[in-house]
Amino acid sequence: MRDHFEDLARAAGELLRGGESFDLGLAAEESDFVRLSRGAVRQAGTVTQRTLTVDLAEGRRHAAGTLTLSGDLAADRARLADLMLELREQRAALPEDPWLLHPDEVSSSERTLAGRLPERAEALERLREAGEGRDLVGLYAAGPVHVGFASSRGQRCWFTQASFNLDWSFYLDGDRAVKASYAGLDWRPQELARKVADATRQLEALARPTRRLAPGRYHVALAPDAVAELLGLLGWGGFSLRALRTKTSPLVRMADEDERLHPAVTLVEDTAAGLAPDFQEQGFRRPPRVPLIERGVWRGSLVSPRSAAEFGAACNGASADEAPRSLDMAAGDVPSNELVRRLGTGILVSNLHYLNYSDRVQCRATGMTRFACFQVEGGEVVAPIGVLRFDDTIYRMLGRNLAGLTAERETILDPLTYGGRSVASMRVPGALIADVAFTL
Amino acid sequence: MSPSLDSLARRFAAVAPRAGFWSLRAVEERNDHLAVRRGIVQPPRTGLDLGVMVTVTADGGIGYAATCDVSDAGLRRAGEQARAWAASSGRNGLVDHSCIARIACEPVRGTYASIVRRPWGETSLADKVDLLREQCARLKRDERIVDWSSALWRTESTTVLVTSTGSDIRQTFHCVLPMLSATAAANGESVTRSFGGHHQARQGGLEVLDDTGFTGAAPRIAEQALELLAAPDCPTATQDLLLAPDQMILQIHESIGHPLELDRILGDERNYAGTSFVTPDMFGTYRYGSELLNVIFDPTREGQLASYAFDDDGTRAERTWIIRDGILLRPLGGALSQARAGLPGVANARANGWSRPPIDRMANLNLEPGTSSFADMVRAVERGVYMESNCSWSIDDSRNKFQFGCEWARLIEHGELRHVVKKPNYRGVSASFWRSLAMVGDPSTVEMLGTPFCGKGEPNQVIRVGHASPACLFRGVETFGGA
Numbered sequence: 001m002r003d004h005f006e007d008l009a010r011a012a013g014e015l016l017r018g019g020e021s022f023d024l025g026l027a028a029e030e031s032d033f034v035r036l037s038r039g040a041v042r043q044a045g046t047v048t049q050r051t052l053t054v055d056l057a058e059g060r061r062h063a064a065g066t067l068t069l070s071g072d073l074a075a076d077r078a079r080l081a082d083l084m085l086e087l088r089e090q091r092a093a094l095p096e097d098p099w100l101l102h103p104d105e106v107s108s109s110e111r112t113l114a115g116r117l118p119e120r121a122e123a124l125e126r127l128r129e130a131g132e133g134r135d136l137v138g139l140y141a142a143g144p145v146h147v148g149f150a151s152s153r154g155q156r157c158w159f160t161q162a163s164f165n166l167d168w169s170f171y172l173d174g175d176r177a178v179k180a181s182y183a184g185l186d187w188r189p190q191e192l193a194r195k196v197a198d199a200t201r202q203l204e205a206l207a208r209p210t211r212r213l214a215p216g217r218y219h220v221a222l223a224p225d226a227v228a229e230l231l232g233l234l235g236w237g238g239f240s241l242r243a244l245r246t247k248t249s250p251l252v253r254m255a256d257e258d259e260r261l262h263p264a265v266t267l268v269e270d271t272a273a274g275l276a277p278d279f280q281e282q283g284f285r286r287p288p289r290v291p292l293i294e295r296g297v298w299r300g301s302l303v304s305p306r307s308a309a310e311f312g313a314a315c316n317g318a319s320a321d322e323a324p325r326s327l328d329m330a331a332g333d334v335p336s337n338e339l340v341r342r343l344g345t346g347i348l349v350s351n352l353h354y355l356n357y358s359d360r361v362q363c364r365a366t367g368m369t370r371f372a373c374f375q376v377e378g379g380e381v382v383a384p385i386g387v388l389r390f391d392d393t394i395y396r397m398l399g400r401n402l403a404g405l406t407a408e409r410e411t412i413l414d415p416l417t418y419g420g421r422s423v424a425s426m427r428v429p430g431a432l433i434a435d436v437a438f439t440l
Numbered sequence: 441m442s443p444s445l446d447s448l449a450r451r452f453a454a455v456a457p458r459a460g461f462w463s464l465r466a467v468e469e470r471n472d473h474l475a476v477r478r479g480i481v482q483p484p485r486t487g488l489d490l491g492v493m494v495t496v497t498a499d500g501g502i503g504y505a506a507t508c509d510v511s512d513a514g515l516r517r518a519g520e521q522a523r524a525w526a527a528s529s530g531r532n533g534l535v536d537h538s539c540i541a542r543i544a545c546e547p548v549r550g551t552y553a554s555i556v557r558r559p560w561g562e563t564s565l566a567d568k569v570d571l572l573r574e575q576c577a578r579l580k581r582d583e584r585i586v587d588w589s590s591a592l593w594r595t596e597s598t599t600v601l602v603t604s605t606g607s608d609i610r611q612t613f614h615c616v617l618p619m620l621s622a623t624a625a626a627n628g629e630s631v632t633r634s635f636g637g638h639h640q641a642r643q644g645g646l647e648v649l650d651d652t653g654f655t656g657a658a659p660r661i662a663e664q665a666l667e668l669l670a671a672p673d674c675p676t677a678t679q680d681l682l683l684a685p686d687q688m689i690l691q692i693h694e695s696i697g698h699p700l701e702l703d704r705i706l707g708d709e710r711n712y713a714g715t716s717f718v719t720p721d722m723f724g725t726y727r728y729g730s731e732l733l734n735v736i737f738d739p740t741r742e743g744q745l746a747s748y749a750f751d752d753d754g755t756r757a758e759r760t761w762i763i764r765d766g767i768l769l770r771p772l773g774g775a776l777s778q779a780r781a782g783l784p785g786v787a788n789a790r791a792n793g794w795s796r797p798p799i800d801r802m803a804n805l806n807l808e809p810g811t812s813s814f815a816d817m818v819r820a821v822e823r824g825v826y827m828e829s830n831c832s833w834s835i836d837d838s839r840n841k842f843q844f845g846c847e848w849a850r851l852i853e854h855g856e857l858r859h860v861v862k863k864p865n866y867r868g869v870s871a872s873f874w875r876s877l878a879m880v881g882d883p884s885t886v887e888m889l890g891t892p893f894c895g896k897g898e899p900n901q902v903i904r905v906g907h908a909s910p911a912c913l914f915r916g917v918e919t920f921g922g923a
Contacts, residue, residue, distance in 0.1 A: 031899075033898075033899050034529075035708070035898050035899075036534075037534050037706075037707055037708045037710075038534060038707060040532050040533055040534040041501070041529040041532050041533050041534060042534045042535075042708055043502070043504065043797050044501075044502075044503055044504070044525045044528070044529040045503055045504030045505055045506065045521070045522065045525050045797065046504075046505045046506070046521045046525070047505075047506045047507075047795050047796075047899070048505075048506065048507040048508065048509060048518075049491065049506070049507075049508050049795050050508055051489075051508075055483070062483050063483055063484050063485075063486070064483050064484070064485050064486070065485065065486035065487065065488065066485070066486070066487045066488065066489075067487075067488040067489075067490075068488070068489050068490050068491055068508040069508060070508060070509050070510055070511060070514065071508075071509045071511075071514065072509070072511050075511070079488070083486070083488065086486065087486070090484055090486070090565055093564065093565040093566040093569065094481055094483070094484070094565075094569065095481055097480070097481065097482075097483055098480060099480060100483075120528065121528065124528055124529075124532070127532075128531075128532045131532075135707075137707060137708070137710045137711045138711040138712075138898065139711065139712070139898035139899065141899065167711065167712075167898075168711055169710060169711045171707075171710060174715075175710075175715055175837060175838050177710065179711070245586075246586050246587035246623055246625075247586055247587075247623060247625035247630035248587065248623055248630060248632060252630070253628070256628070257628065310478075310480075353714070353836065353837055354833075354834045354835055354836070354837075355834065356832045356833055356834040356843075356845075357832055357845070358832065358843070358845060358863075358865055358922070358923070359863055359921075359922035359923045360630075361628075361629060361630050361922075362922055362923035364922070364923040366832075366834050366843050367834055368834065368835075368836040368837065368841065370836075370837050387836045387837070387838070387841065389834075389836070389841050389843060389867070391843065393923055416900055417898070417899035417900045418895065418900040418901075418902055419902075421899075439843075439867065440841045440843070440867050440869070
């Protein structure tokens with residue numbers, strides 16, 4: 001794939017006219033998808049997809065296009081030539097773009113994250129074992145993902161991640177279920193077996209009669225997956241410079257009014273420790289670490305090249321959406337195995353679901369509990385609960401009402417596959433929060 | 441659209457695997473996105489997509505392979521991969537495909553094409569950019585407008601579905617989505633008012649701009665953004681709620697459409713999108729809403745976003761009652777789901793492109809008009825809120841407990857519309873909410889809308905769905921405003 005991309009970059013160079021320049025981006029994957037339901041295979045297949053994005057510029061005039069690649073050089077070169085011709089025609093109808101920005105330096109990079117993926121037969125057999133006698137539902141995805149960048153200025157960046165992600169649930173009945181995942185670069189059947197056994201044990205705790213709690217305020221212990229859901233919502237415009245400057249960021253009060261979170265909250269875009277490329281679509285390199293919130297205080301935002309030009313800031317390698325790809329939340333000092341005891345009386349939340357904003361500018365969020373959530377009394381799990389809706393501000397939940405973060409953290413590989421398999425990840429602790437408002 | 445799809449189908453037939461059944465679904469799509477933000481023309485983006493999905497049924501199993509390698513070798517490889525997946529999955533398959541009635545086993549032939557009155561190419565790129573610049577400029581009416589943009593997104597896609605049993609279906613879709621947005625900010629507050637961002641998509645050509653009112657909307661959007669900035673919060677109360685069509689479609693989508701998808705009811709979505717509070721035994725008897733609630737699955741409606749003649753399994757599409765006089769009649773499930781559940785369904789096995797397999801989706805799901813004028817409904821409210829334009833959506837995994845927020849609202853007091861309130865939200869439970877439906881707007885209140893952003897499935901798929909609805913009045917709903 002890399003050679004093919006290099007060949008197309010050469011072809012693009014040969015197709016340039018006059019003072020033109022190009023940026024090329026590649027996104028490719030060959031993924032096995034096995035969809036499981038009720039412990040059996042619902043749909044299984046392979047997806048081979050490769051797209052090439054061309055941004056063709058002359059001075060500050062430019063237009064961009066994306067095409068799928070067949071893998072045949074002659075055919076792809078011909079399609080690239082046609083697309084460049086069309087982009088050239090489009091460009092003639094456009095004014096100059098004052099927000100176009102290229103990297104000051106030609107900075108090439110290469111990053112390969114690859115371990116040992118299972119053979120298909122091995123994966124299917126392990127999935128069959130995991131589902132045997134259990135109501136397993138979920139998705140196994142595996143294979144290489146490639147991201148490339150090339151420019152007419154000579155820059156070359158390449159990223160390969162060969163990974164697997166088994167994201168599943170064991171269901172007891174109705175909506176009573178335990179969510180689990182096994183994802184990474186090195187497939188270890190024993191590790192999967194351990195996670196299956198852990199999830200099976202958790203499922204047993206769900207067998208007790210479900211309690212329906214009334215709306216009200218409850219102390220809450222959030223498992224790392226639930227914390228990741230909260231941070232995922234914040235990532236939706238929260239750290240974006242464009243959103244901050246246009247007053248649409250849910251964290252605008254932190255940036256503009258010195259609103260603070262709890263001193264235990266430190267958030268960093270940690271490309272060095274994450275699993276995403278260290279470059280973005282226009283070839284800007286991502287620094288190893290971008291501090292966002294430090295000890296509860298706003299430190300900085302994610303800045304794409306267009307925002308950098310628009311607002312006179314320095315680009316720090318953010319993609320166009322200015323959302324984190326490798327978010328790291330600092331650990332606290334609560335041992336994970338102490339979380340329930342420290343909670344005392346309240347709700348243990350394994351997962352949150354379908355989060356959104358009730359009041360974006362005040363960072364008030366709502367969402368549902370999901371999967372294995374329990375009522376806790378006297379530091380002991382006493383019963384599973386029916387789903388509840390929370391509706392509270394992040395400034396309260398991760399601010400004055402935050403009672404602690406766990407000392408241990410989990411690395412969560414994003415299982416989303418919209419358009420292609422995500423290479424984002426997050427490292428997060430669990431959390432203890434006092435008095436969260438539940439409304440339904 | 442290139443003629444390559446014809447030759448592609450012929451070439452695959454020559455290299456197709458020897459198997460019980462195969463299908464080839466080839467998709468070619470072009471999309472264009474034009475935008476102007478804060479007066480600056482954004483670089484146009486063009487997408488050219490071409491690929492195939494091969495599905496093979498053999499040895500009791502089913503497998504697929506999707507590829508953008510459409511060479512003879514690539515097609516042969518895809519066939520072999522799909523054949524291998526069928527063999528391996530058959531040993532632990534959820535469905536015994538050798539026993540179940542095979543989808544599209546009877547040859548089906550047909551075509552479909554969106555009706556386009558003004559083709560996208562009728563005006564030049566420069567003219568379209570000028571139009572967007574003009575609309576964008578009309579949004580910047582005040583210094584308090586801190587972000588403003590106009591955009592057009594259009595797609596043209598052709599799908600060819602051929603099978604080993606002789607089916608041959610060709611469908612071409614043209615869609616246009618116009619968008620406007622204005623954010624006003626002052627004194628630590630900010631509000632956004634939009635046009636079409638999520639819901640004004642239709643099939644057709646440039647006539648969609650006039651049909652949806654895009655070209656006249658900018659001043660109103662900007663004025664309403666400024667109006668919201670100075671408005672008080674929506675009050676916290678249990679009161680009547682009058683929903684405009686552009687919020688009704690979200691309500692229909694989330695708390696009727698998704699819970700009635702048969703693959704959710706069968707459990708396939710439980711790990712991601714969720715399950716459903718609806719169970720198979722409810723069909724035919726369950727009172728979903730008041731007797732004013734009438735919902736129709738209608739992929740035959742001209743110009744609506746998710747209209748088609750056949751779904752992606754090759755099932756012929758028909759207009760079908762889903763809820764009649766408040767009683768739940770049938771789920772939204774395609775041929776395979778119908779066979780698995782032993783229930784009737786609709787033609788809604790759909791994929792969002794060549795790289796994903798078909799699953800049960802909504803297509804066009806419409807709420808039928810009633811007999812009340814908008815003025816009648818306002819007059820019938822002693823104390824309530826009228827809300828427009830969804831901006832926040834959240835619902836539980838069984839599609840029951842929901843909370844939705846809107847961009848713009850007005851209080852209703854003593855049968856009259858009063859002042860504007862900001863950050864209007866409401867919450868409820870699907871199973872009881874629809875029973876509080878008290879009045880349904882007449883045809884003069886109906887809007888035909890659609891969104892290209894419905895997400896679901898593992899692997900994930902975003903697909904186009906259409907909804908048409910009148911304004912509707914609900915009694916005794918919990919409403920509230922900002923923090």
